[in-house]
């Protein structure tokens with residue numbers, strides 16, 4: 001299916017029924033699989049034949065969704081996880097161990113900041129943050145011989161900074177390490193990071209991919225392009241894995257070495273696997289992803305333009321605004337479009353922000369973002385509450401920042417709701 005357009009892949013990739021089989025992706029609600037001989041099952045455990053052994057490691061329903069997402073991103077393989085957090089964790093643990101470190105852009109999702117700066121630190125893996133104003137030389141200076149990867153978000157949640165993917169890929173590759181990109185807010189509809197040099201992509205599928213705020217999930221996608229052997233920094237991929245009778249991932253799985261290890265070693269051991277029913281629901285969301293992203297973009301831009309012209313608004317951020325400081329990168333990486341998330345400040349700071357939010361009727365206050373319903377959140381007092389003042393500044397989040405996730409309702413109803421709430425401030 002290599003030649004179909006992305007809208008077609010959203011529908012047609014993944015489950016491909018044989019003669020007489022169900023047309024729609026079946027839910028294989030089974031933990032286990034039957035084999036005719038003990039020898040065959042033994043070979044599965046040696047990874048010498050392909051096949052499902054246990055749903056923690058793989059499942060036919062989950063596999064179809066993985067194939068679809070890999071096709072959308074243009075990767076050699078994907079691994080679905082129980083959440084976006086699990087995807088971030090596994091993506092890094094797969095190539096970094098205690099005593100090693102990695103570089104991350106500071107403008108990333110608050111939950112990822114906690115994972116990197118607190119929990120991974122306790123595991124002995126150190127994160128070094130690169131702030132948006134750093135020069136190349138300053139970022140190069142963060143590296144040492146224990147640095148194993150670089151991490152960033154295509155469109156940062158909620159700062160809405162667009163990642164200069166080529167720049168960060170260039171910096172990472174100069175040190176023979178991969179660039180890992182969280183593509184949650186862009187989705188492969190707006191940006192395919194592999195085409196700009198990223199090596200690994202992750203998503204919280206909880207957001208636009210599901211798109212209906214129904215199911216938590218994540219995914220890791222492998223471009224298959226990073227040369228682990230030539231780098232010389234990843235013995236976990238290039239020397240025998242004792243837990244599989246000496247399998248060598250790069251030798252035995254070639255371009256799919258990284259994603260195979262993430263599955264058969266880390267998913268086996270850590271167990272953050274998705275449920276088949278959750279993947280069925282995610283697949284329904286994926287079928288309409290291209291359509292929905294187009295409307296999210298249009299509605300988000302319309303809201304951003306409306307706010308930009310309102311005298312009670314101090315500032316508005318949406319990369320698709322033509323006067324945005326992110327616009328140049330938005331044109332290069334996102335085709336000039338953005339997702340439905342808009343951030344802005346209301347005159348009067350934190351108190352006015354709260355008043356505004358409390359007067360919205362159609363847009364509801366929820367922790368979630370990036371689904372069909374318009375919603376609103378004040379990150380500094382909720383999702384990013386654990387961050388210090390300096391971390392908030394580094395993440396690009398002011399005390400007055402309101403994050404509005406513009407849905408796919410009729411734009412006139414969304415604008416009327418905003419106008420009404422602003423008149424009450």
Ligand SMILES: *Cc1c(COP(=O)(O)O)cnc(C)c1O
Pocket residue numbers: 083084085086109111112153157182184185203204205206207216217218
């Ligand atoms: C929500 C989010 C995550 C975490 O995903 P969960 O599915 O909530 O675990 C990671 N990255 C980004 C950009 C997110 O928005």
